[in-house]
Amino acid sequence: LFWSKVLIGILCSAAVLTLGILIGHFGITKSSGSAPSWVRDVAKDVDESLVEKFLSEVDNIQIQENLRELTKVPHMATTAGDEQTVKFMLKRWQDPESGLDQAWREEYMVYLSFPDPKNPNSVTVVTPSDAVLHTVREKEKPYTADQEDPEVGKLVYANQGKPSDYELLNRTIDLNGTIAITRYGGAGRAAKAINAAPYGIIGVLVYTDPLDINDGLMSDINETYPHSWYLPPSGVERGSFKNHYGDMLTPYLAAKEETYRIPAKNVTGIPPIPIQPIGFEDAYILICVSVESLFVCLPCCFTLLNLNLCSSDVKLDIFNYEEVRSSANVMGVIRGSVEPDRYVIYGNHRDSWVHGAIDPSSGTSVMLELSRVLGKMVKQGKWRPRRSIIFGSWGAEEFGLIGSAEYTEQYFTKLSERTVAYINVDIAVFANATLRASGMPSVQNVIFTAAKQVDAPGLDSMSVYDNWIQYANKTSPAHGTIPRVGYLSGAGSDYAAFVHYLGITSMDISYTYDRSKTNARIYPAYHTAYDTFDYASKFIDPGFTSHQATGRTAGNILIRLADSLVLPLNCSDYAESLEEYLKTAIDLAQSYIHRHIVTSSAFHVKINAYHPPLSHLSFSPLKVRMINDQLMLLDRAFLNPLAFPDKYGYRHVIWASSSAGQPTFPGLADAYDKAESSGQSNDWDKVHYHLSVLSQAIDGAAHMLLDVI
Amino acid sequence: LFWSKVLIGILCSAAVLTLGILIGHFGITKSSGSAPSWVRDVAKDVDESLVEKFLSEVDNIQIQENLRELTKVPHMATTAGDEQTVKFMLKRWQDPESGLDQAWREEYMVYLSFPDPKNPNSVTVVTPSDAVLHTVREKEKPYTADQEDPEVGKLVYANQGKPSDYELLNRTIDLNGTIAITRYGGAGRAAKAINAAPYGIIGVLVYTDPLDINDGLMSDINETYPHSWYLPPSGVERGSFKNHYGDMLTPYLAAKEETYRIPAKNVTGIPPIPIQPIGFEDAYILICVSVESLFVCLPCCFTLLNLNLCSSDVKLDIFNYEEVRSSANVMGVIRGSVEPDRYVIYGNHRDSWVHGAIDPSSGTSVMLELSRVLGKMVKQGKWRPRRSIIFGSWGAEEFGLIGSAEYTEQYFTKLSERTVAYINVDIAVFANATLRASGMPSVQNVIFTAAKQVDAPGLDSMSVYDNWIQYANKTSPAHGTIPRVGYLSGAGSDYAAFVHYLGITSMDISYTYDRSKTNARIYPAYHTAYDTFDYASKFIDPGFTSHQATGRTAGNILIRLADSLVLPLNCSDYAESLEEYLKTAIDLAQSYIHRHIVTSSAFHVKINAYHPPLSHLSFSPLKVRMINDQLMLLDRAFLNPLAFPDKYGYRHVIWASSSAGQPTFPGLADAYDKAESSGQSNDWDKVHYHLSVLSQAIDGAAHMLLDVI
Structure with missing residues (x-):
């Protein structure tokens, strides 16, 4: 099976990278003395005491007051209430004491339908x-x-x-x-x-x-x-x-x-x-x-x-009538000190259907609290991230993820080439039982690291991580029992354009239900007029401590992605998940896929030649950047703008919405489903086509990781 | 006119970059002492004495003997003669004394038509x-x-x-x-x-x-x-x-x-x-x-x-019958010392129609001479380029640029993300009068620099540059009279996939005619059985000094792209050319384009905000890399995989083949041509669509250059 070989190749590379990190740290601590000041700067890594300070400053009452302010009036996209929230975001992000380096609004003229x-x-x-x-x-x-x-x-x-x-x-x-x-x-x-x-x-x-x-x-x-x-x-x-x-x-x-x-x-x-x-x-x-x-x-x-x-x-x-109206994203930035041309983007939509206390203002309240704590550290000169942090308050999400999609269209090349990761926190708290996270497999580890450092709300000396693993877990060959991280295969929130159109490593974070206590499809006031501050503060998260836990976890992830010398993206976890998806695909189509894959001996030879000599990974800032670029761009290798001609904006071939209900390797799954039911040879051709698309994408990703040449 | 504004923006940025270079050099020379060894390494720049040594070692007789060997038998793609040239290339590139770090063959199973x-x-x-x-x-x-x-x-x-x-x-x-x-x-x-x-x-x-x-x-x-x-x-x-x-x-x-x-x-x-x-x-x-x-x-x-x-x-x-046959690219690599994950690719096809002395073996003979001289310096430990150099000897070009196209398809993401430039030397000498160069406007300057350092064959104390300017010149607002560099808008040789599919900054170099002496559409033996070693050595370039001059020029460009601390790609020259293309487009469609562009005041405001503070450009290796990445990726911003649905493999919206015969802004030109003749409103819609595609691409490029955020 050539895919397994590829995956093993990726796993090996992860080991090489780990070694690279060690060499990097070792190499750095030795350098000082008369060297230019940037020698020290380029070696900066996450400062754990700063993380602690951040965690302690994220405040539940601040989040509560943010929510109160944001939900004063209904703020459906492009209405006067929406404009009021634009001004509020700008005021906060331009605050001289706790604002960001820069904040501005970006307008798009978008086509919406209204009663x-x-x-x-x-x-x-x-x-x-x-x-x-x-x-x-x-x-x-x-x-x-x-x-x-x-x-x-x-x-x-x-x-x-x-x-x-x-x-x-x-x-x-x-x-x-x-x-x-x-x-x-x-x-x-x-x-x-x-x-x-x-x-x-x-x-x-x-x-x-x-x-x-x-x-x-x-x-x-x-x-x-x-x-x-x-x-x-x-x-x-x-x-x-x-x-x-x-x-x-x-x-x-x-x-x-x-x-x-x-x-x-x-x-x-x-x-x-x-x-x-x-x-x-x-x-x-x-x-x-x-x-x-x-x-x-x-x-x-x-x-x-x-x-x-x-x-x-x-x-x-x-x-209903349709109209082109002006919708605003509000953007804010903390400029990176060492690698300003690498971005960690954190975003949520701002528009609601009515008051939208939970959807989306719970997420926006959390975002404002993170930006306040980080902004204050920047304004006081105590901190500046290694990489740039971009905050996005997207407009018109409820009308089809419009603000974030237009942003990715406008800045396509720049965002593709520079974005390390996208963090989406839309509904911050569905319910107050446990963390929920979805994302590319490579972010799993940084989410775990962050969640281990945050106290679970309402539980004595238990971390968010330890609480989470009780509610949702799975067995990983490499890590044993770990919390289960979900897929981002659909277009449920603003991560869609980042995942499917740009191929940027993304995640979505929230607090959610105890499923033993409710079967509710979603929190009951979702998208109704009852989703208000009163509802949120009385029935979703009294005391706002789950908001706080979500904010601490997401903020910790944000700091780690922005400050780590070597990006905390783990490609071996991606490899493990790909093996899992492959297994699912093979179970789905046992004989057919075997027949086509087993013959591909050409791949075996090539994979064996991929291991770069270790000596090439000895430290220099450009070597670290090389490794980081490999990690950053891994998901980009999974993009194919031609793979899904009927699915608007879908280019990521590992994950997508699937008519066959199979979100991993979706092109293959859908093609197989169709061929199975029609039995026509041109439909079987499509199965083979999607196999080739997938194998080329996975092979391309392996090339990105394993080969310098 | 918003485009002019954008272009001015780009010009300003070029000035900023120049300053960056100066600061870079200054910053570097001061650093030494107890700093780690990589501090010196990362500051390496082009060594002019090495360039001189290279120029002196490129030998016309070696090129002649390469050609004699390559043209011993006809070597149409996938024939026994082709296999003979594969082995010859491998032998040369794997030579222990003058070969490359690594060389290998890569096979593709391609569909060809034969008698x-x-x-x-x-x-x-x-x-x-x-x-x-x-x-x-x-x-x-x-x-x-x-x-x-x-x-x-x-x-x-x-x-x-x-x-x-x-x-x-x-x-x-x-x-x-x-x-x-x-x-x-x-x-x-x-x-x-x-x-x-x-x-x-x-x-x-x-x-x-x-x-x-x-x-x-x-x-x-x-x-x-x-x-x-x-x-x-x-x-x-x-x-x-x-x-x-x-x-x-x-x-x-x-x-x-x-x-x-x-x-x-x-x-x-x-x-x-x-x-x-x-x-x-x-x-x-x-x-x-x-x-x-x-x-x-x-x-x-x-x-x-x-x-x-x-x-x-x-x-x-x-x-004629069609058959799937195995065709080989031969690949060779010199691994970069400081930025191994940045590539300069130099290539030519290997297959001919018959003996193919001029097409393509003149180019291959030159490539082998460059790789011999550079390989020897590497093997002797005298040199290792800052960036990696990849040589490609493409197969089956005569059947439709197949080897190079398959290579770009296989390694799409890696090549997109890492390739600094592609140099194509196919027919090295059409005739022995003057240099000819085509390429993206950003490479004009490095071609000029290189051509000024090479003696024109057969002319006393005149450079290739000074000779060239007599045969083909134009007036540049910024530079005065300069040699005219052509377009790469079509698919005439292996640059096509690099330019149109990957959006990689590319050039094509050769020696060519004195047009006052012949009207021949191309050298007369082109693609015939008479294109032999005898023909080439007697009638095209007796003494092989024009081959030598092409090799020296192309090799000098290669070294500069591989070794320069700051990439010698000039975005202000791109801006100047874009202004020229814009003028052509406006002349073509005076009233229509004006009507649509003048209203776009939104752009003006934004462009003015683009200038990054100079202080951000003070030196560190990561800052230099940031600038280099901006330069490297500029052309990528011009790609749009959806702009030309009817043109296979064309994605670069600034240049393409055009049915209206207008290779710059071709989508606009073709749409305008069609609308003019049909007068139908949906055809005029297409004109507007292509205006939007272009303005978004140019705006995207400006964002890449001017904005760190």
């Missing part, structure tokens, strides 16, 4: 003569003052069920001309509406089922918010229903004012039929109306049943 | 009853022993006229079912056969006209070779008739044994009808046959006219 305030969307149940029997709530029911702001509740996008759901329904019911109602979960928002259209379905409603989000609870008299974290019956989960990320009119180009825009009719990746999210209160009434097509079993349905509605039609009036 | 020896291609004139009246010569006429080798003269590909030629003919003649005969020149080989097919033409013959190649001479009794450099009447110019470069079955993947291959029926970029090159002797007879469609006026025609032929048909029997 029309003069002509609100409506969902009604009507008689054949168009008499209205029931009107679905236009706004969520207010329990606290937060919900009565005039901008609350303007909904934009919606979605629906899996292909198999429609197929099943279609066996017994003529779907042509119907409006479908579905529950969230199981498949992406946009995908489910796109799935509906081929059946002639003319509109889609989507709601959040209490079984999926509320552990079955549904009464706002004593069960749901404000009595608990559960979603009230009128809660509506908003969301983007685009399949592609980034600005829709300027694919692969930054959406500046003068940029060419494709005609709106040529936009791809959006559902062809209108869709609307609603609360479960209304959903249950409507489901009883559409009892014929009932495929979600609701015990409550018959108790709510209003017989008048039963033979009536549902009317969906959607008046 | 069938058992069933030779034939062109005949036949009566309606198929009686043969005339048979076109199957092999060229031998004058020296060189032409009698059994492998001489197996022809492979052919081609024909411009679109306008066919259009004109089509007004008076029904072209359906005809065979077209055309002369070389005016348009590419493949393009002309592709142009023919839509008219129903069923085959194409192509010949070299004496007016185009022989300054009108055509008698082999006293005028043509072996009496002069002119082409004998039976000389046949071979060539590849592919429109795409690289292996045809493995687009964008390295053609290794196990790589997925597209079905042969899906190959793109090849003409749909058979084509065959022939000599002008036969061409004249055939043209008289096809006197009806005569559009090239030949005074000789009527004297040759055989009245029997006049009402007859031409029969074209083409039995």
Whole structure:
């Protein structure tokens, strides 16, 4: 198996690198005396006492107050509330005592869809003569003052069920001309509406089922918010229903004012039929109306049943309109002292659907606290990172990761060539039980190192790491039992453009659930009007200590990536994961893949020649830079801009979203899935093509790591 | 005009860089004493005395003997003769006294087209009853022993006229079912056969006209070779008739044994009808046959006219067959001492059509002499370059630049990230009058520096530079009168994959004609059986002093790129050229471009913020590396893998082949050309799209140069 050989090669190289590090440190400590001052500078490494100082200064109350400020008004992208948060971020990052070296706003002209305030969307149940029997709530029911702001509740996008759901329904019911109602979960928002259209379905409603989000609870008299974290019956989960990320009119180009825009009719990746999210209160009434097509079993349905509605039609009036509006990223920088042309980027979006206390302001509150602590050390002259740190407060994420995507398009080459890693902290705290981390396998180790140095909130003398390993773990051949780090194969937050378009080593960090205590698909107020400061501080993280733990962990990672002499990216962990993905792929397609790989003896010979003589790794700043560049650029070797012609912005061939549900080696998995079901030889050709793409990418990565020439 | 602003920005940056260089040198000379040894190493710069030693050791007789050895047998790609040259290169590069650190062969399995020896291609004139009246010569006429080798003269590909030629003919003649005969020149080989097919033409013959190649001479009794450099009447110019470069079955993947291959029926970029090159002797007879469609006026025609032929048909029997064969690149390396992970690549193809004395063996002979002189210095411990030098002896170039293209596909990421520059010397000497150089504008200055240090062959105390400026010059706003450096917009030699696919700063160097003495389209024996050692040494460069001058110049450039502390790539010269291209584009499309560019005030503000504080450029090895990386990666910012969906392997948006004949800003030029003629609004949209692509690329390059953040 040539891949195994490649992987072994990578593992060997990791050993070589470790040796390089030792030689490096040894070489450095000896140099001093009359040497020029930069000799000492270039040898700088992480200062553990500074890390300790940082950890002690990250403050839960500061985070709480950041959140209070950020959630004062709803701040949907491009609204006045959004502008207010832009100004707030700038004020903080330009603060003379705790700000960054520089902060500025960057505007993009982006194409967004909004409800029309003069002509609100409506969902009604009507008689054949168009008499209205029931009107679905236009706004969520207010329990606290937060919900009565005039901008609350303007909904934009919606979605629906899996292909198999429609197929099943279609066996017994003529779907042509119907409006479908579905529950969230199981498949992406946009995908489910796109799935509906081929059946002639003319509109889609989507709601959040209490079984999926509320552990079955549904009464706002004593069960749901404000009595608990559960979603009230009128809660509506908003969301983007685009399949592609980034600005829709300027694919692969930054959406500046003068940029060419494709005609709106040529936009791809959006559902062809209108869709609307609603609360479960209304959903249950409507489901009883559409009892014929009932495929979600609701015990409550018959108790709510209003017989008048039963033979009536549902009317969906959607008046959303599209507009090009200016959306801002807020950017801030701490310039590196030794390698200013190497970046560690830390980011989160700023825009919310309504008040967005958890999504995204929990992450932004944490980011502001990190930047305050680090900024203060810089302003006081106590510290300057080896590499540059860039903070990004992205705009219009909720409309499809637009701010971060446009940023990566505008600065494509510079970011590709210089970015060491991207850290994303969006929802900082889903729940207060344990750390959750996803990322490229090479960042696993630095996350572990950082998490070991942070106290777990609410637990005596237990680290975040030790707590985490109890909730999610796996067995690694090299390390034994370790916490399980997830994939970044999709486009769930702003890491997408960094991972899939730029091939930058990335991670996503948060605190999350104890799954023994809840089955909620996500925290219940997600994307609803109930995601407020009150909700966050009462039910998600009272005391903000989980926010603090997330901030300490993510900040510790940030400092290590910015200050380490040799980058703390571990390519042998990448190799181990690739072996795991390979095993998955082989299990998936036993005979076929074997047949094609076993013949490739040419690779064996080549791999054996890859080991560079150790003597070449003796220390000099340029040798360390050489090793660091190898580590930094490893993921870039996995990019192929032609591998996924149908997936917008996806170029990383090791990970991607997959229609076959197999996020590792996704091109291969999808091709295999298709070939298996069609049996056609040109589909089997595609399997072979993706094998070649993968083997070339892995081989290319091995070349980057192992060969100087 | 925002572009001007950008360009000015780039110019300013160049000044900053110059300062950086001065500071660098100053900073370095002070450091010594007890500093670690690498402190001195990292500050190494070009050693001028070593350059002098190199220049003095490059020997014309060694080059002559290299050529004699390389041209002993015909060495068409993948033949036994080719294998003989592989072994010869390896022997030389592995020589213990004058070889390189390492040399090896790299095999690709590539798809080539050959004539069938058992069933030779034939062109005949036949009566309606198929009686043969005339048979076109199957092999060229031998004058020296060189032409009698059994492998001489197996022809492979052919081609024909411009679109306008066919259009004109089509007004008076029904072209359906005809065979077209055309002369070389005016348009590419493949393009002309592709142009023919839509008219129903069923085959194409192509010949070299004496007016185009022989300054009108055509008698082999006293005028043509072996009496002069002119082409004998039976000389046949071979060539590849592919429109795409690289292996045809493995687009964008390295053609290794196990790589997925597209079905042969899906190959793109090849003409749909058979084509065959022939000599002008036969061409004249055939043209008289096809006197009806005569559009090239030949005074000789009527004297040759055989009245029997006049009402007859031409029969074209083409039995070429395709086969996947193993083709080798030979690679050699001198490992860099300080920055081994930075490469200067020097290459030429090794395969010829027949003996290929000039094309390509003149270049290979020069490369072997450079590697001998440099290799000896390395083996004797007198020198080791700062950066690594990679020599490439590419295979199967004549079949479409295959060896170099596969190499760039296989090592894509590594080469992208590490290659400082690519130097191509294919035909080293077209003629012995003057230097010729083409390349990215940023390499102009290092070519000038090198050419000033080399004596012009046959001229007392005149440099190659001073001689060159007399033959080809232009006025530069910054430098006054300077030699004119050409474009690398097409795919004429192995620089194509480096320029267009990888975006690596490249150049192509040779000695060439005195245009006041000949109008020959190219040296007359080009791609014929007469391109032999005898021909080269008697008529192209007797004494091999022009070979020597090319070698000294190219080698001097190579040393400077490999050894300079700060890379000798001048971004202000790039800026000057971009201004020139912009002017050309504006002249081309006055009103339209103005309308779209003048509004972009957003750019002005940003550019002004780009100037980095000078203090950041004080010396340290990592600061110098930062500047060098900016220079190295400048061209990478001009890549856009989506800009030319119809042009295989073209990604560099500043330069490319252009159907509108405008190689600078080619996407814009072609889009403008199409929109002008169609007047359709979606074609004007494409103009705007290409404006955005260009402005984003130029802006991206400016960001790379001017901004550390």
